[in-house]
Amino acid sequence: MNETPIIKVCQLTKTYRVGDVDVHALRGVDFEVARGEFIAIVGASGSGKSTLFNVLGGLTAPSSGSVHIEDKNLLHMTDTERTNLRRNTVGFIFQKYNLLPTLSAEDNIRIVKYIGGHGTGLDGPFREVLRMLDVTDRLQHKPRALSGGQQQRIAIARAIVNGPAILLADEPTGNLDSQNSAAVLRLLKDLNERLGQTILMITHDEEAASYARRRMHMCDGQLV
Amino acid sequence: MINKLTFANLAHRPVRTVLSIVAIAVEVTMILTLVGVSNGTLHESARRARGTGADILFRPPGTSALSSLGSSPMSDKFPGILSHEPHVVMATGTMVQPLEVFDTITGLDFDQFARMSGGFHFLQGELPVQDTDMIVDAPYAREKNLHIGSTLTLISQRWRICGIYEGGKLARIAVKLSALQRFTGNPNRLSQVYIKLDDPSRASEVVDALRIKYPGYQIYTLEYYTSLLSVSSLGLLRNFTYVVIGIAMIVGFIVVFMAMYTAVLERTREIGILKAVGGSPGLILNMLLRETLLLALLGIALGILLTYVTQWMMSHFAPGGLTQETVYSWWPITGMLAILGALAGATIPGMKAVRQEAVEALAYE
Numbered sequence: 001m002n003e004t005p006i007i008k009v010c011q012l013t014k015t016y017r018v019g020d021v022d023v024h025a026l027r028g029v030d031f032e033v034a035r036g037e038f039i040a041i042v043g044a045s046g047s048g049k050s051t052l053f054n055v056l057g058g059l060t061a062p063s064s065g066s067v068h069i070e071d072k073n074l075l076h077m078t079d080t081e082r083t084n085l086r087r088n089t090v091g092f093i094f095q096k097y098n099l100l101p102t103l104s105a106e107d108n109i110r111i112v113k114y115i116g117g118h119g120t121g122l123d124g125p126f127r128e129v130l131r132m133l134d135v136t137d138r139l140q141h142k143p144r145a146l147s148g149g150q151q152q153r154i155a156i157a158r159a160i161v162n163g164p165a166i167l168l169a170d171e172p173t174g175n176l177d178s179q180n181s182a183a184v185l186r187l188l189k190d191l192n193e194r195l196g197q198t199i200l201m202i203t204h205d206e207e208a209a210s211y212a213r214r215r216m217h218m219c220d221g222q223l224v
Numbered sequence: 225m226i227n228k229l230t231f232a233n234l235a236h237r238p239v240r241t242v243l244s245i246v247a248i249a250v251e252v253t254m255i256l257t258l259v260g261v262s263n264g265t266l267h268e269s270a271r272r273a274r275g276t277g278a279d280i281l282f283r284p285p286g287t288s289a290l291s292s293l294g295s296s297p298m299s300d301k302f303p304g305i306l307s308h309e310p311h312v313v314m315a316t317g318t319m320v321q322p323l324e325v326f327d328t329i330t331g332l333d334f335d336q337f338a339r340m341s342g343g344f345h346f347l348q349g350e351l352p353v354q355d356t357d358m359i360v361d362a363p364y365a366r367e368k369n370l371h372i373g374s375t376l377t378l379i380s381q382r383w384r385i386c387g388i389y390e391g392g393k394l395a396r397i398a399v400k401l402s403a404l405q406r407f408t409g410n411p412n413r414l415s416q417v418y419i420k421l422d423d424p425s426r427a428s429e430v431v432d433a434l435r436i437k438y439p440g441y442q443i444y445t446l447e448y449y450t451s452l453l454s455v456s457s458l459g460l461l462r463n464f465t466y467v468v469i470g471i472a473m474i475v476g477f478i479v480v481f482m483a484m485y486t487a488v489l490e491r492t493r494e495i496g497i498l499k500a501v502g503g504s505p506g507l508i509l510n511m512l513l514r515e516t517l518l519l520a521l522l523g524i525a526l527g528i529l530l531t532y533v534t535q536w537m538m539s540h541f542a543p544g545g546l547t548q549e550t551v552y553s554w555w556p557i558t559g560m561l562a563i564l565g566a567l568a569g570a571t572i573p574g575m576k577a578v579r580q581e582a583v584e585a586l587a588y589e
């Protein structure tokens with residue numbers, strides 16, 4: 001495992017304005033993630049873990065502190081730089097899959113490859129990953145024709161098609177039954193162990209968190 | 225890939241897509257039909273004027289080349305006087321009585337007119353014999369469902385249709401000059417005189433000479449007169465055309481704006497997904513504008529087809545009134561106007577989509 005942290009978070013805060021009230025979602029978060037780690041951040045609803053996911057993925061800007069992803073500080077990033085971060089460095093897996101409903105499963109993967117500037121073809125090694133994900137026979141179907149587990153496996157394929165340094169997963173099993181949940185979590189573990197994929201998973205489920213190599217707990221916007 | 229996404233988005237919401245295409249098509253049809261009717265009607269008038277075989281048109285003072293003839297202020301001695309002018313072979317006068325909207329009834333000396341123009345080509349019947357006999361051209365007969373022997377009441381007089389002739393000559397409705405003068409209370413009066421020359425190439429020279437001799441009279445070569453029968457020569461018609469084009473563009477803009485605004489709202493989450501996976505604002509705007517461009521192109525194609533439908537309807541249901549022609553030169557102009565209106569309509573919702581925070585868009589239900 002590489003000693004240089006791929007994620008380094010120092011005194012991270014995030015404050016939202018909701019009406020006239022300031023909501024302090026993150027209150028000075030510190031942690032590091034080494035390259036190749038599989039970390040679970042566990043917390044109850046409202047603990048700030050999804051906000052942390054959004055900040056780490058460049059989906060929203062931090063309020064203060066520093067977040068270094070591969071030595072680049074997100075605090076001072078422009079919108080364009082955050083777009084490039086999402087395009088090249090981070091892959092996302094969402095609770096609600098977030099596949100484009102108008103495209104087939106395969107085109108959902110191809111468009112991300114296209115956006116990443118890697119053409120649209122799926123090469124041999126990636127076809128192997130698709131076999132590992134067990135979705136090769138569902139690639140021509142639209143998301144509405146897929147089960148939740150199948151959609152989440154397509155979402156995983158989409159998240160790693162451009163070889164991101166970090167895979168961020170926000171409650172990836174939140175909408176799945178126990179059988180599909182276990183399958184998806186085994187896949188994430190496989191990706192980490194076989195491909196050395198760095199994974200940071202947000203979950204409220206201790207059972208899901210048990211698949212990770214390291215667990216951190218979050219409460220009231222802080223790691224405890 | 226973006227094209228594939230564009231097609232997929234349009235196919236995913238067929239009702240919205242079809243409505244947007246139809247709205248743009250209506251905008252295109254409105255413009256092309258208006259331009260087609262303006263040009264067609266004026267060109268039909270020019271064709272009928274040329275069909276007289278005359279080289280010069282002679283009108284009384286106080287009129288203009290393009291004014292309607294609502295009175296008969298000239299003496300019917302003029303044809304006889306003008307026929308003695310140098311190079312004039314013959315002159316024949318007509319009286320034009322306006323009817324409702326665009327129609328007129330023309331009184332003429334059929335013998336003189338036949339010598340000047342070669343006469344009417346009758347499809348049915350023959351020239352008027354009685355004072356209450358009337359001839360009409362085929363489009364007018366078709367529109368009014370007239371046949372030989374049919375009767376028609378115009379200017380408080382009951383007329384009998386005695387002949388139906390091929391269109392394209394002088395007027396749509398013609399009667400004996402003396403009869404029209406009598407029925408309208410204008411004995412021995414004319415509206416205008418058509419003059420035929422021994423050498424048509426001398427028309428300008430003869431017009432100049434006549435203008436000196438008859439100051440104040442409106443005298444034109446037929447070539448000049450017919451050239452004036454164009455939309456660009458008629459300020460009022462030109463302005464009207466531009467106003468309708470403007471309205472059509474505004475309607476198209478609003479429709480596309482609403483369609484794209486709804487599309488952006490509907491697809492907030494999808495746009496958020498594209499942003500989350502690294503889609504740039506340019507890519508998202510590009511996708512929305514491609515959708516709009518495709519809608520506009522399909523709308524333009526449908527609009528052009530609908531223009532042929534309006535043309536067919538006009539020629540079948542109102543052949544004696546307005547004439548619509550296909551003005552090909554306006555296809556690219558109308559197409560560009562529709563595309564610009566559509567793109568303008570898509571830009572504001574597009575910018576809204578581009579500015580939206582990815583995390584907010586992803587939270588949208």
